[in-house]
Amino acid sequence: MANNYDVLIIGSGPGGYVGAIRAAQLGLKVGVVERSFVGGICPNWGCIPAKALLRSAEIIHYIEHAKDYGLIAEKTGVDIAGVVKRSRGIAAQMSNGVGFLLKKNKVDIIWGQATITAPGKVSVAASSEPAPKGALPAGEYTAKNIVIATGARPRALPGIEPDKKLIWTYFEALAPASVPKSLLIMGSGAIGVEFASFYKAMGSDVTIIELLPQILPVEDEEIAEHARKRFEKQGIKILTGAKVSKVVKGADSVTATVETADGKSQSITAERLISAVGVVGNIENLGLEKLGVKTDRGCVVVDGLCRTNVPGIWAIGDVAGPPMLAHKAEHEGVIAAEAIAGKHAHPMDKLMIPGCTYCMPQVASVGLTEKKAKEAGYEIKVGRFPFIGNGKAVALGEPEGLVKTIFDAKTGQLLGAHLVGAEVTELIQGFVLAMNLETTEEELINAVFPHPTVSETMHESVLNAYGRAIHI
Template identity: 70%
Template sequence: MADTYDILVIGAGPGGYVAAIRAAQLGFKTAVVDREHLGGICLNWGCIPTKALLRSAEIYHYMQHASNYGLSAEKVGFDVGAIVKRSRGVSTRLNGGVGMLLKKNKVDVIWGEATIEAAAKGNAPGRVTVKETSRAPAPKGALAAGSYSAKHIIVATGARPRAIPGIEPDKSQIWTYYEAMVPQAMPKSLLVMGSGAIGIEFASFYRTMGAEVTVIELLPQILPVEDAEIAGLARKRFEKQGIKILTGAKVTKVEKSTGSVTATVETGDGKTQQLTAEKLISAVGVVGNTEGLGLDALGVTLERGIVVTDGLGRTNVPGLYAIGDVAGPPMLAHKAEHEGVLCVETIKGLPTHAMDKAKIPGCTYCQPQIASVGLTEAKAKELGFAVKVGRFPFAGNGKAIALGEPDGLVKTVFDAKTGQLLGAHMVGAEVTELIQGYVVAMNLETTEQDLMHTVFPHPTLSEMMHESVLDAYGKVIHS
């Protein structure tokens, strides 16, 4: 079987399906190939279902502390099976929604595992062979495995959990996020290896649900990509909740026995200790899915397991593109989506420019939430900026106090010479919803004067964003 498309996308995750839809909108005959699930890891096993789990934990927390709000709740408990069922139901609903969007935009779905046999050369299209897959049944209306051609081929195959030699996940006692998302029973104790967004979110979820949790981080700071001050405040909150945290520590060995795992942990001073728990979650990052695609044979440039592009999706091989996690950090769904649009619009010949990765926000949905965009205070100073830094605590905000959420901080970093907003960093309730205000400001090249003269609604958490700016310039009102 053979069919020719203008654009063929390999991978139907956030980057892939968005690229396919945008391509169809621009008049390209488009297909997307996937082997397992529409919506990719984010929708099925990442961003979305974890937020459903964390929402259940949040409600459980509030029920346990109902008296703080003048309410009473008796015999508060949970059903782990029902929590998981709700989370999986959310993913299933959205998975179906992606299928409907592709159908609405007349994007063909091809089901199977793709290998690129040849890239486009001149006017000759590239060729992709799709083999049948046993990973998951094909969605209704999907085209069968076979040979397909396209003038432009976009690789959007995402990433998978990184495995440490000797500490490989076994789906039973050593988990990745896959297993951590669907526990059959709530473990009484848990070790989390890695304190990035994935590790901290699961640590927060399981601790709220009652597990004894220990986080082990190789670097000196948890949440290593975050501003040190914000990470430090978050750590205090986590430890207050009962999460044990070891930084500058490395897991050197894991031994399994019936019902438990024991990790040997080496600390920076050369000392070792053994920690035992029911389960261990390995959250030490992800690695791009580049194998089996035929990239090496085509001469595609890869560095450290990711495909090198020019910032607009183009690889060194004409007619071949890469977007999303497989094209490198930051490995975030919203980065992949925007990258997909840029790639397709570049193919169309529309005016485009590469993303400024410094303006891509990052969010961690633990309790408390963490959100940031741009340069940390330390990085700004390292780059030679003279900075003005503003801070405003949640304890000074009426809405935060009314919500019962007085712990947190909004921090802003400005270039002292120009007033340019270099970065914004937050920890506290709902900051993942607030950060976009600063993202818009940075993209519009807003100065401190613009932000100072912006009227923020009262009473809202967003007022803290205003006050933090004022604080940077010695004009804060409520602190």
């Protein structure tokens, strides 16, 4: 039957399209239901266009500091329309690329809003968005396995709901018509600090409000503090242990009442407010309650192989819970596809999932923080190495940074690595591989790192944990 599949995936984001391609590689008949844009949030309204904006911010930052490199760049400025146009063009290129990959692997795209009406049955209603060429129409479809990959959306706080004009989510923040002179950002996770970096570079007066005691709450405290000092040095204002309790809208501004942990309050007026207080899984209108699929705090509950409590129904990516990262979704897509195909799929180990934040300075980490390692009962050895001791970092004009490594003192096992500084989002994969290979400190110490590279800071941090650092 034309409308019958081995695997039907609801959502074409990083988890959905990667899972679809892997399932097709394994010889399964695969369809993907999408209602908005091929590729999902990441390439269209998340990871990729955001990085394009941040690249523009990075370049304007270096131009403004040209004299530090012995160069002359007397006239600088920001063409925000051009910056956004470049970002949106890259997003379109990525989305088209996903469509090409699905077609290449003979995966059907079914255009519309999916509802699981019964085990193995999906009803697809027409979407208001224009369908891509070659997409199959709305209708009734059946599948032996249904994979929920519907992603997540910005969380809205009561009374501070985004209105697309004065109060933005990342959707509006990614494509501004103009650069606001002043900006208030609620939340200092990855989305919040990345937009803080971008808009500060574009010329905005930026203030971050964070409810918890530290910014970048999931990161190691020492790394987060280092990042905070760098942000504040750039002129970004930061209030931690504070919350926005009320927002009053003006004609072209918002005034927020901010309450701090000591019971004091203040009013802050800004042209725009970005709500970056997290995301919530898209679990509504899928028919999950009727089917008895278990959910918890806005996400679908799954086991290590992405199976829900209902046979034949799987869930991957953001909708399956934290960490809500594109690479985690992709990996879960592969796990689910291989499990469905009867292969020896490996369960996800969330401690091995790296986190990357592309602010200025960049932040990257994997494994346990120092605090978490102690709470887990480990006796630890901690190594640190600052970028100022690295010749390549100094030559690049990036001497402010830190690499921190955490080892089990008894076994030499690498428990965690935490970095802040230039291009650390590229460096972190070295530690990810080391942890996956169960590398000990001895093997890392004996590895030869190329010179001159910023990666030498990784080696020196390991050496420092064992009292052997050379360049500090």
